[in-house]
Amino acid sequence: MRRESPVQPSIMEQSKPSAALFDVYLRLRPSASAAGKERFLDVEETRHAHQLPTHITIKPPADDKRKRAIERFGFTRVFEERCGQRELLENIGILPILEGVLGQPGREGRDGLLATLGVTGSGKSHTILGSKSQRGITQLTLDVLYQHTAPTLVDADYSPSAFSSLCQADVSEGHLLTASNFLDSIYYGGDVSYSRAATPGMETSFMSMPAGPRRNIPRVSNLANHPSVDDIEIAIDRDAEYAVVVSMYEVHNDRIYDLLASSSSGAGNKQQQQQQQAKRRALLFKSTEKSPDRKVVAGLKKVVCSTLEDALLVLETGLTERRVAGTGSNAVSSRSHGFFNIEVKKRARSTRGIPVSGPWTSSTFTIVDLAGSERARAAKTAGATLAEAGKINESLMYLGQCMQLQADQAQGLANANVVPFRQCKLTELLFSNSLGATGGKETGSKKAPQKAVMIVTADPLGDYNATGQILRYSALAREVTVPRVPSVTSQIGSAPLMPSNLHGHPTGRATPSNNTAAVQEELEQALATIASLRSELEVSQLLLQEETQRRQDAETSWKVAETRIDEVEAEVREEMWEEFESRLAMEQRRWRAARDAEMDAQDQHLDRKLEVLTQGMTIYEDETAEKENLEGVDGDGDSDAEGADDLPTNPERSKANGPWGPNTDVARLAEVEAENAVLREKVANAGRAKETQRSPSKKMRVLKTPSKGWRGSGVELWE
Numbered sequence: 001m002r003r004e005s006p007v008q009p010s011i012m013e014q015s016k017p018s019a020a021l022f023d024v025y026l027r028l029r030p031s032a033s034a035a036g037k038e039r040f041l042d043v044e045e046t047r048h049a050h051q052l053p054t055h056i057t058i059k060p061p062a063d064d065k066r067k068r069a070i071e072r073f074g075f076t077r078v079f080e081e082r083c084g085q086r087e088l089l090e091n092i093g094i095l096p097i098l099e100g101v102l103g104q105p106g107r108e109g110r111d112g113l114l115a116t117l118g119v120t121g122s123g124k125s126h127t128i129l130g131s132k133s134q135r136g137i138t139q140l141t142l143d144v145l146y147q148h149t150a151p152t153l154v155d156a157d158y159s160p161s162a163f164s165s166l167c168q169a170d171v172s173e174g175h176l177l178t179a180s181n182f183l184d185s186i187y188y189g190g191d192v193s194y195s196r197a198a199t200p201g202m203e204t205s206f207m208s209m210p211a212g213p214r215r216n217i218p219r220v221s222n223l224a225n226h227p228s229v230d231d232i233e234i235a236i237d238r239d240a241e242y243a244v245v246v247s248m249y250e251v252h253n254d255r256i257y258d259l260l261a262s263s264s265s266g267a268g269n270k271q272q273q274q275q276q277q278a279k280r281r282a283l284l285f286k287s288t289e290k291s292p293d294r295k296v297v298a299g300l301k302k303v304v305c306s307t308l309e310d311a312l313l314v315l316e317t318g319l320t321e322r323r324v325a326g327t328g329s330n331a332v333s334s335r336s337h338g339f340f341n342i343e344v345k346k347r348a349r350s351t352r353g354i355p356v357s358g359p360w361t362s363s364t365f366t367i368v369d370l371a372g373s374e375r376a377r378a379a380k381t382a383g384a385t386l387a388e389a390g391k392i393n394e395s396l397m398y399l400g401q402c403m404q405l406q407a408d409q410a411q412g413l414a415n416a417n418v419v420p421f422r423q424c425k426l427t428e429l430l431f432s433n434s435l436g437a438t439g440g441k442e443t444g445s446k447k448a449p450q451k452a453v454m455i456v457t458a459d460p461l462g463d464y465n466a467t468g469q470i471l472r473y474s475a476l477a478r479e480v481t482v483p484r485v486p487s488v489t490s491q492i493g494s495a496p497l498m499p500s501n502l503h504g505h506p507t508g509r510a511t512p513s514n515n516t517a518a519v520q521e522e523l524e525q526a527l528a529t530i531a532s533l534r535s536e537l538e539v540s541q542l543l544l545q546e547e548t549q550r551r552q553d554a555e556t557s558w559k560v561a562e563t564r565i566d567e568v569e570a571e572v573r574e575e576m577w578e579e580f581e582s583r584l585a586m587e588q589r590r591w592r593a594a595r596d597a598e599m600d601a602q603d604q605h606l607d608r609k610l611e612v613l614t615q616g617m618t619i620y621e622d623e624t625a626e627k628e629n630l631e632g633v634d635g636d637g638d639s640d641a642e643g644a645d646d647l648p649t650n651p652e653r654s655k656a657n658g659p660w661g662p663n664t665d666v667a668r669l670a671e672v673e674a675e676n677a678v679l680r681e682k683v684a685n686a687g688r689a690k691e692t693q694r695s696p697s698k699k700m701r702v703l704k705t706p707s708k709g710w711r712g713s714g715v716e717l718w719e
C-alpha cells in the first residue's frame, strides 16, 4: 500500500547513497494472510511514475504506549511485495557487479558482494536461494555467468594441466577438486583426490553414474528453473579463458566452518551427524604467504565447476550442511551466516590470434545469507539455540554499527573515520578487504575495491520493533517525524466558542463584542503555546528514547569488549605459561647435559690417574716380587722372607753392607711402604671426592684391584 509522504522532501533526496560501500535495497515480502495484522510500513509515492520508490515510513502500532515517532527511511531503492526475482536481479546492480568480477578486456576483475539482512522469516533466504518454484539471486547469477563464459570456460575434468595451474595459482591454501571428484566422493563415498586433475575421458562423472547407493541426491531436474535469464546480456573479456571455482562456508558462533569439507549429505543417524558436526575444524581468516595484502579464508575445500549443473549440485550439498534449526519465528531458520563464493579465475587466451596462457587472476563474487535477527521471546528459543541467537544478534549489531558509520561517512556526517569491523568474524569478513587495515577507504591492495549490495528484507505486517531496529541501522538515511496526534490542544482549538464561555462574569453583565474577540485571540495564543510546548516535549521524549537506545547499545558493546579482553588475557596468559614451561624444560635439559658431560670428563680424568697409578704399582709389585723370589729361594729350595740371613745369595748383594745389602733393602721397603700409604690416602680421598659428585642415578662400580698386590695391600678403589 502506498501513501503520500507525510513530510516534505529533504536533504535525504539529495544524498548520494552510492558513495557508501554498500548500496542498500529494501525488499518487502508478501504476507500469506493479513488477518488480524496491522500494517506498520508504507512506501512513499515517487514524483515520476517510472521511478522506483526510495523511501518508506514506519509508524508505531496504534496502541503504542511509548508514543514513538513516525520514522522515515531512505534506501537506494525499495521493492514492493509484487517484485519478482528477475526484476530484483536486474535492478539491484548485480549484473554490473558480475561484469566487474569477469573483468574488462585485458584487465583484472574486481570482487563483488551481495548480502541479505532482515528479521527472521522476512525473506532473506527466499531472495538469495529461492524456493521450490523460483530460483534465487544465486542460481540466476550462476546461470548468467555460465551462459556467458561457457565458450571460454576451462573444463578441469578434461584438462589436467589447466587444473594443476589453477591449484598452483590458488592463494588461500585451499584444497582444489574437480566437480566430478567432489560429487562422487559425497554421493558415492569414493576417495577424494585433492588438487589433482581427473583423468581425461574418465567415465566417472557424477552425472553419468549409474544408479548406485546414492544418498539424498538432489537432481538438477528437480531444482527450480524459473525465472529464465536466457535473454540477459553482460559483457565479458573474449580474449580470456575463465574457470569457475565454488566454495562455501558458514559463520556459526563467531567461527568459520567449511560447508563442503565434512559434507555428510544427511547420511547417518542424528547422533552420527552431531558427532560429525562436533569434529568440524574452524578455519582462519588471514593473510597468507601468497596473499599478504588481502585476507582470505584459509584451507577451504574448493570445487572447480565447469558446468552450471555442477555448481548447482555443489551449492545444494553445501546448503544441506548448513546449520539449520527450527525456531518459533520461522520453521526453517538459518542459524548461521552462510557464505557462497563464486571465484572467477581468468587468464589471457590469445593475443592477436596467437595462443598464450598467462597467469591466472582471481575475483570473487560472494553471496551472503545472513542469519535473521530475532527477539528471544518472539522466537521461543532456549539453551544452545538461545546462545546462538545471542551471537547472531550481537554480530548483526556490530554489522549495524559498521553500516551506519559507513553510510554516515559517505554523506560526510560521521566524525569518526574508522569503521570498527574487527569486532566479530562477520564484519571482518564483510569489510576488511574493502576498508583495509585502518577501516578507512584504502585497502593496501592493488586490486580495485569490491562493490557491495545489501538487500534488507522486511515484512510490512510483521514485528514492528524488530523490523524498526534493522531499518534504523541499515537505511542510508533516516528522519524522525513527530506524529500528528489528535491532542487535547487541537480538540480545544477546534471546539466552537460558546457564548456562555465568554460571558461568564459573576456580575452577569454582558461583555462587549470587542472583548470577545480579544479573549478569543488570547485563547488562540495560549493554545498555540500549548501546542508548541507539547510538540517540544514529544521531540525531547524521542531524543531521550534515542539516547537511551544508544546508551544500551554502548553498554552491550562495552560488555562484549570486556568479555573479549578477558578472553584475550586468558589466552595470552596461557600462551606465556606454555612458553615459559617449554623454555624451563629446555634449560633443564641443557643443564643436565652439561653436568653429565662434566662428570664424564672427571671420570675420565680419574680413570687416567688410576691407570697411571696402577701401572706404577704394578711395576713396583713386579720388582718386589722378583726380589722376593730371588731372596726367598735358599739352599733347600724353601721360600722364606724372614731374616736377613735367609735373603737370596746374590753375588753382588751378598757383599755385606754393600748397596744391595739387607739393611738397604729394609730401608727401601719402608720407604716404599710410606709412599704406598700416601698414595692409598690420595686414592681414598679421590674416591670420596668423586662419590660426592656422583649422580645418584649412576650405578656404583667397584674397581677391582688389577693384581693380588693391591688386594694384599688392602687398597680398594672406587670409580
Ligand SMILES: Nc1ncnc2c1ncn2[C@@H]1O[C@H](COP(=O)(O)OP(=O)(O)OP(=O)(O)O)[C@@H](O)[C@H]1O
Pocket: 028, 029, 030, 118, 119, 120, 121, 122, 123, 124, 125, 126, 127, 131, 330, 332, 333, 334, 335, 370, 371, 372, 373, 457
Ligand atoms: N518475496 C517473497 N515471495 C514469496 N514468498 C516469500 C517471499 N519472501 C519470503 N517468502 C516466504 O516466507 C518464508 C520465510 O522466508 P525465508 O526463509 O526466506 O526467511 P529468512 O529471512 O531467510 O528467515 P531466517 O532468517 O529465519 O532464515 C518462506 O516460506 C518463503 O518462501
